[in-house]
Amino acid sequence: MSFLEIKDLKVHYPIRGGFFHTIQDYTYAVDGVDLSIDEGKTYGLIGESGSGKTTIGKTIVGLEKPTSGKILYNGQTVNSKRARKKLGYNKEVQMIFQDVFSSLDPRKKVIDIIAEPLRNYENLTKEEERKKVLELLNIVGMPGDSLYKYPHEFSGGQRQRIGIARAIALNPKLIVADEPVSALDLSVQAQVLNYLKKIQKEFNLSYLFISHDLGVVKHMCDYIYIMHRGRFVEAGTREDIYNNPIHIYTRRLIAAIPEIDVKNKEKYYMIRKKVEEEYNNYSSLFYDEDGKVFDLIQISDTHYVAIKDKEALKNVENNIA
Amino acid sequence: MEAEKILEVKDLHVAFRFQDKYYDAVDGVDFTLKRNEIFAIVGESGCGKSTIVNSIVGLHDKNFTRVSGEIIYDNANIANYSEEEFNKIRGRHIGFIFQDPLASLNPLHKIGKQIEEPLIYHTDLDKNQREERVLELLNQVGINNPKRVVNQFPHELSGGMRQRVLIAIALSCKPNIIIADEPTTALDVTIQAQILDLLTDLQKEIDAGIILITHDLGVVAQMADRVAVMYAGQFVEVANAEELFDNPLHPYTRSLLQSIPQSDSLGKDLHVIRGMVPSLRNLPRKGCRFAPRIQWIPESEHEENPELREVSKGHFVRCTCWKNFHFEDEGGN
Numbered sequence: 278m279s280f281l282e283i284k285d286l287k288v289h290y291p292i293r294g295g296f297f298h299t300i301q302d303y304t305y306a307v308d309g310v311d312l313s314i315d316e317g318k319t320y321g322l323i324g325e326s327g328s329g330k331t332t333i334g335k336t337i338v339g340l341e342k343p344t345s346g347k348i349l350y351n352g353q354t355v356n357s358k359r360a361r362k363k364l365g366y367n368k369e370v371q372m373i374f375q376d377v378f379s380s381l382d383p384r385k386k387v388i389d390i391i392a393e394p395l396r397n398y399e400n401l402t403k404e405e406e407r408k409k410v411l412e413l414l415n416i417v418g419m420p421g422d423s424l425y426k427y428p429h430e431f432s433g434g435q436r437q438r439i440g441i442a443r444a445i446a447l448n449p450k451l452i453v454a455d456e457p458v459s460a461l462d463l464s465v466q467a468q469v470l471n472y473l474k475k476i477q478k479e480f481n482l483s484y485l486f487i488s489h490d491l492g493v494v495k496h497m498c499d500y501i502y503i504m505h506r507g508r509f510v511e512a513g514t515r516e517d518i519y520n521n522p523i524h525i526y527t528r529r530l531i532a533a534i535p536e537i538d539v540k541n542k543e544k545y546y547m548i549r550k551k552v553e554e555e556y557n558n559y560s561s562l563f564y565d566e567d568g569k570v571f572d573l574i575q576i577s578d579t580h581y582v583a584i585k586d587k588e589a590l591k592n593v594e595n596n597i598a
Numbered sequence: 599m600e601a602e603k604i605l606e607v608k609d610l611h612v613a614f615r616f617q618d619k620y621y622d623a624v625d626g627v628d629f630t631l632k633r634n635e636i637f638a639i640v641g642e643s644g645c646g647k648s649t650i651v652n653s654i655v656g657l658h659d660k661n662f663t664r665v666s667g668e669i670i671y672d673n674a675n676i677a678n679y680s681e682e683e684f685n686k687i688r689g690r691h692i693g694f695i696f697q698d699p700l701a702s703l704n705p706l707h708k709i710g711k712q713i714e715e716p717l718i719y720h721t722d723l724d725k726n727q728r729e730e731r732v733l734e735l736l737n738q739v740g741i742n743n744p745k746r747v748v749n750q751f752p753h754e755l756s757g758g759m760r761q762r763v764l765i766a767i768a769l770s771c772k773p774n775i776i777i778a779d780e781p782t783t784a785l786d787v788t789i790q791a792q793i794l795d796l797l798t799d800l801q802k803e804i805d806a807g808i809i810l811i812t813h814d815l816g817v818v819a820q821m822a823d824r825v826a827v828m829y830a831g832q833f834v835e836v837a838n839a840e841e842l843f844d845n846p847l848h849p850y851t852r853s854l855l856q857s858i859p860q861s862d863s864l865g866k867d868l869h870v871i872r873g874m875v876p877s878l879r880n881l882p883r884k885g886c887r888f889a890p891r892i893q894w895i896p897e898s899e900h901e902e903n904p905e906l907r908e909v910s911k912g913h914f915v916r917c918t919c920w921k922n923f924h925f926e927d928e929g930g931n
C-alpha cells in the first residue's frame with residue numbers, strides 16, 4: 278500500500294555562536310513526525326511560516342539529512358546516499374520548488390533545463406532527448422517553440438509549468454510540490470493546479486503538496502497534515518480536517534480562512550473571536566509546559582490529533598468541538 | 599443621511615516614462631471614499647493598484663511619472679502637490695500601511711522613536727504626553743508589553759508585530775484616510791485574520807475611511823463595503839461588496855471568481871483565463887482591454903469604446919457586452 282514511509286523523523290539545525298563558533302543550541306525544525314504515502318494520492322502539508330514544511334520536503338528528496346528517524350521506500354531504508362542510489366530512489370521522488378522566479382537557471386535554455394534529469398539517468402540520443410522534452414512540454418501545455426527559449430521569456434505560470442515538466446521527466450512516483458502556486462496570480466494558479474491534477478491521473482502520481490493556502494489544499498488534497506512547531510498537531514482526510522477540526526491550532530487556521538461569503542461576515546468575525554479565546558483557554562490540553570506539541574492520538578480510522586490524553590479529548594469534545 | 603465624502607478621485611491618469619515616451623499605468627480612474635467606509639481595489643499583479651494609491655500620498659518620482667486628473671481632499675486638488683505640501687498631509691491626514699513592514703520601518707531606530715516621530719511633527723503634545731500616547735497606541739494595536747517593545751528594534755519583532763507597529767504609526771495622528779496596500783500578503787493566515795480584524799476595530803474608533811488593496815477576493819468579501827475590480831489600468835466593475843459577489847457582471851470579474859478553488863469546485867477543473875495580462879507598453883489602447891482574453895466572444899459583441907456605466911444603483915460596469923457574455927464551454931446564452 279504505502280510505498281513511502283517516514284518514521285519519527287527529526288531534523289535539528291545547530292545554532293552556532295560565541296567566540297569559537299560552537300554549537301549553542303538547536304532549531305528543532307522537524308521534531309518527530311510520521312507520515313506515509315500511497316500511490317496516486319495527494320497529501321497536504323499546512324502550517325505557519327517556519328513550522329518545518331520545506332524541511333520535511335527536502336529531507337524526503339534527500340536534500341537535507343535526517344538527524345534521526347527513518348525514511349523507508351518499499352520497506353527499505355533510504356537515509357543514506359548509497360542506499361538511495363542502489364534503489365533508484367532519486368528518480369522516483371522529485372521536488373517542485375517554492376520560488377518560481379529563482380528555481381530555474383536563467384542561463385539555460387528550456388530544453389537543457391528539462392533534459393537535465395534525463396541526462397543524469399537515461400542514455401538518450403540527441404534526437405530521442407528532443408522528442409522526449411517536446412512530449413513533456415506538450416503534457417504541461419507549452420508550445421514546442423519553447424524549447425530554445427530562456428526562462429525570462431516566460432510568465433510565472435509558464436515557468437512553474439517548465440518546473441513541473443522537469444519534475445515529471447523521469448516518471449517519478451512522488452512529487453514534493455513546495456508552495457507551487459503561492460507566487461502566482463489567481464488565473465495562473467488555476468492553470469497550474471489543473472495541470473497538476475491532470476498529470477496525476479495520467480501517471481498515477483502522488484503529491485506531497487505544501488501550502489499555506491487552505492482553499493488550495495482543500496481543492497487538491499485527499500489527506501492533510503497540519504504542522505506546528507516542527508510537529509503534526511492533526512492529521513486526517515479532507516473531511517476530518519475541514520468539517521471536524523479538533524486541535525485548537527487547526528480550528529484557528531480554519532477560522533482564519535477569508536471565505537467568499539459577504540452575508541455572513543459578522544458571523545465569521547464572531548467565530549474568530551471565539552476561537553481566539555479557546556486558543557488561549559485550552560492551550561494546556563494541546564501543548565506541554567515547554568510549548569511542545571503532544572503525540573498524536575488516533576480518534577477515528579483516519580483522524581489523528583495531538584492532545585494530552587483521552588480525558589482532555591473528552592473535555593474538548595464537550596466544550597468546543 | 600449620506601456618509602460624508604472624504605476623498606474624490608476624478609479621471610486619474612498616472613503615466614510612467616520609458617525612454618522618451620509616457621505610458622498610462624492608470625488610465626482614467628474615478629472613485630470616492632466615504633467616512634467609515636472600506637473601499638477595496640482588487641486585481642492581478644501589475645494592473646495598477648499601487649500606482650493609484652501612491653499618487654494619493656505623493657510617492658511617485660516626479661522625474662519619471664506624470665500624474666493628471668483630480669484627487670480632491672479637503673476641497674483641494676492634491677494630485678500635483680509638491681513634496682512639502684504632501685509632507686503636511688501624509689501621516690497627519692492620510693496614514694498608510696504597506697505590504698513589507700521591514701521596508702517601511704527604519705532598522706536603526708527603536709520602535710518607540712518611530713511611533714513618536716509623526717507626533718512630534720504633526721501635534722503639539724509635549725515629551726511626556728507623546729510617550730504616553732505611544733504606549734497607548736501600542737496597546738491599541740494589541741501589543742502586550744508596550745514598555746518593552748518601545749525599546750526594541752524592528753528586526754527583533756515578528757512579521758505580525760511589525761505590521762501592528764505600522765498600524766500604530768498610521769493611526770497615531772487619527773487620520774481621516776488610511777491606505778492599506780496589501781497589508782497582510784506577507785503574513786500567515788491566522789496573523790492576517792488578526793491584523794484585518796484589528797484594522798476594522800480601530801477604524802470604527804477613529805471614523806476613518808480605508809482604501810484596501812488586495813488580490814485576495816476572500817479578504818475583500820470579509821472586509822470591504824465597496825469594491826473596484828481593476829484590469830490593465832482601469833476599473834472594470836465597481837459595486838457594493840454584497841452586490842459584486844452575488845451579481846458579478848463584467849467578464850473579468852466573473853472569470854476571476856470562477857478561478858478560485860471553492861467547495862463546489864471539488865473534483866472539477868478550475869476556470870483558467872486564457873492568455874496573459876499585457877505589459878504596460880503593449881496595452882491595447884483602443885477598444886476593450888479584456889477582449890483579447892475572451893476570444894470566443896465575437897467582435898460585434900464588444901463595444902468600441904467601453905466606459906464605466908451605472909447599471910443599477912451603485913453598480914458600475916464597463917461596457918455593455920456583459921449582457922451577452924458567456925463562458926467558452928457554456929455555449930451561446
Ligand SMILES: Nc1ncnc2c1ncn2[C@@H]1O[C@H](COP(=O)(O)OP(=O)(O)OP(=O)(O)O)[C@@H](O)[C@H]1O
Nearest residue numbers: 290304306324325326327328329330331332333489
Ligand atoms: N539550513 C538551515 N539552517 C538552519 N536553520 C534552518 C535551515 N533551514 C530551515 N531552518 C529553520 O528551520 C525552521 C523550519 O524551516 P522551514 O523552511 O522548514 O519552514 P516552512 O514551514 O517551510 O516555512 P515557510 O512557510 O516560511 O516556507 C525555521 O525555524 C528555519 O529558520
Ligand SMILES: Nc1ncnc2c1ncn2[C@@H]1O[C@H](COP(=O)(O)OP(=O)(O)OP(=O)(O)O)[C@@H](O)[C@H]1O
Nearest residue numbers: 614623642643644645646647648649650813877878
Ligand atoms: N516606478 C515605475 N516605473 C515604471 N513602471 C512602473 C513603475 N511602477 C509600476 N510600474 C508599472 O505600472 C504597472 C502597474 O504597477 P503597480 O505596481 O501599480 O501594480 P499593482 O496592481 O500594485 O501590482 P501588484 O499586485 O504586483 O502589487 C505595471 O505594469 C508596472 O510594471
Ligand code: SF4
Nearest residue numbers: 886900901917919920
Ligand atoms: S467590450 Fe466590454 S464586455 Fe466586451 S470585453 Fe470589453 S469591456 Fe468586456
Ligand SMILES: [Mg+2]
Nearest residue numbers: 330331332375
Ligand atoms: Mg517553506
Ligand SMILES: [Mg+2]
Nearest residue numbers: 647648649779
Ligand atoms: Mg502593488
